[in-house]
Amino acid sequence: MRILKNLPAFCILCATLFFASTNAARFDIRNNCPFTVWAAAVPGGGRQLNRGQSWALDVRAGTQGARIWARTGCSFDGAGRGRCQTGDCGGVLQCQAYGQPPNTLAEYALNQYNNLDFFDISLVDGFNVPMDFSPTSNGCTKGIRCTADINGQCPNQLRAQGGCNNPCTVFRTDKYCCNSGSCGPTDLSRFFKDRCPSAYSYPKDDPTSTFTCPGGTNYRVVFSASFNIRNNCPYTVWAAAVPGGGRQLNRGQTWTLNVKPGTKMARIWARTNCAFDNSGRGRCQTGDCGGFLQCQAYGSPPNTLAEYALNQFGNKDFFDISLVDGFNVPMEFSPTSNGCTRGIKCAQDIKTQCPNELKAPGGCHNPCTVYKTDKYCCNSGRCGSTNLSKFFKDRCRDAYSYPKDDLTSTFTCPGGTNYKVVFCP
Incomplete structure (x- = not known):
């Protein structure tokens, strides 16, 4: 003052x-x-x-x-x-x-x-x-x-x-x-x-x-960790976060989201082709979370996911980009502080190249969503990569391509790191 x-x-x-x-x-x-x-x-x-x-x-x-x-x-x-x-x-x-x-x-x-x-x-x-x-x-x-x-x-x-x-x-x-x-x-x-x-x-x-x-x-x-969410796509997206809610982001707009230490099983994603009324009720073509602008639940596939857990084992943050719910928007998920520099990017044209059996309005499904079998969903806890999961891995090598893809797809930073999530990097 x-x-x-x-x-x-x-x-x-x-x-x-x-x-x-x-x-x-x-x-x-x-x-x-x-x-x-x-x-x-x-x-x-x-x-x-x-x-x-x-x-x-x-x-x-x-x-x-x-x-x-x-x-x-x-x-x-x-x-x-x-x-x-x-x-x-x-x-x-x-x-x-x-x-x-x-x-x-x-x-x-x-x-x-x-x-x-x-x-x-x-x-x-x-x-x-x-x-x-x-x-x-x-x-x-x-x-x-x-x-x-x-x-x-x-x-x-x-x-x-x-x-x-x-x-x-x-x-x-x-x-x-x-x-x-x-x-x-x-x-x-x-x-x-x-x-x-x-x-x-x-x-x-x-x-x-x-x-x-x-x-x-x-x-x-x-004081808490912050996520800077930015839309660089040439179209509007409706950013969604659990925890966090949701917000319309026109091209070039950003949303700063603050998250408590210890948060886990958290997600950030983009919804596309949405329409909401003044009460925040409506529908999205991809990533819809029960018809609400302010998400309280995860989105419906297909949607590209930024997943994270803060201040876990060894006081580390764990984060990834996941295609286990499919793909709708290119994404970057990167740290911006604490000397942590290793980020993840999935910016390939997966929608256009999507196999016919996985095509969906506005995106590309993961095979688990389509076939719902243990081979693709790993419900038994034992499964490996498939030709369809390799389609995703070949295009986004750092991203999860199937549910057991941990070794090549989980990244860490010290607790207290800030991050950016960019749609269409």
């Missing part, structure tokens, strides 16, 4: 925080991320938080210029001296000063004008972790979210280890830093604003980025 300029940020990765009482605010800072963060607070100090751990911090009423943020990639000795890749506060575990950019900030000032709390998410120091910051009491319901894949999409000139710098940090000019008190948005600040419309994108971004609640309100901040 640039009224909150001094009003700081409680931004810890995967955290939940609560302000309580008119005399003091309680911040319960919780790390729900699948990796360790080093929570930092001014006032407050700092603490290592492994996945699932929390830190209860009491802050006096009237406090302003306060911040809470996540530090990543840290190492401290027994005396609490060390260094962090992002958010470092002078090389100490117990912060007495603000962190070094880039770091996503949750900023707040308690019991100010008219006994209101002022709060914001700020990207004026850049971005290192996704954040959801929302009130949970006092009848205050307007929260803030910044969970787009900013690190993965960061412009080259703003890239930093572990995060994405704000242009002021890089160029240090009045144009970006507003030192004279008079400046406006720029193309680089719009990069942040387009992805997180409710967050501060440059120092004078007050009208759309400062929020209030009555003093004594409780709050939560949650």
Whole structure:
């Protein structure tokens, strides 16, 4: 908040925080991320938080210029001296000063004008972790979210280890830093604003980025993995996700989906040739999920699938592209963070080349859908590849072609990785 300029940020990765009482605010800072963060607070100090751990911090009423943020990639000795890749506060575990950019900030000032709390998410120091910051009491319901894949999409000139710098940090000019008190948005600040419309994108971004609640309100901040779903097809698709729901995506449009750590048996797919009424009821030619825009169940074949399970054995994400429900739209499924670079693509013209016995309106069936036999469906748990499954494997070598095709078709990344799913890459 640039009224909150001094009003700081409680931004810890995967955290939940609560302000309580008119005399003091309680911040319960919780790390729900699948990796360790080093929570930092001014006032407050700092603490290592492994996945699932929390830190209860009491802050006096009237406090302003306060911040809470996540530090990543840290190492401290027994005396609490060390260094962090992002958010470092002078090389100490117990912060007495603000962190070094880039770091996503949750900023707040308690019991100010008219006994209101002022709060914001700020990207004026850049971005290192996704954040959801929302009130949970006092009848205050307007929260803030910044969970787009900013690190993965960061412009080259703003890239930093572990995060994405704000242009002021890089160029240090009045144009970006507003030192004279008079400046406006720029193309680089719009990069942040387009992805997180409710967050501060440059120092004078007050009208759309400062929020209030009555003093004594409780709050939560949650961090989670994000999936950036983009339609590059020359036609409209209706993206579907379980969990997640659904959304119409015209050519070039995107949908950022946030998924909780530990989620498994999850799918993302494209539906084609859909028509829905104002209540979200209708039908799709491929991938239909019971006639709803907002999917609660898997889609009807044929449909190309992005499948994943987060933070499983060894704290790894497991992901694949599957043709076990057939094919309707070319797809790419790739990681965009955590140094994980091995993605999957199935972009061949399978529909046009589809064997006659597998052809379907709008797509190409997998043989299990057509014949429903153990030979193709592996219901007994024992089956191998067939000439028909090899048709898919020959065209998309990294994708599942039949239900037991694990050895060549399952990929992993460290837990906490962000991903992109692109239709028609």
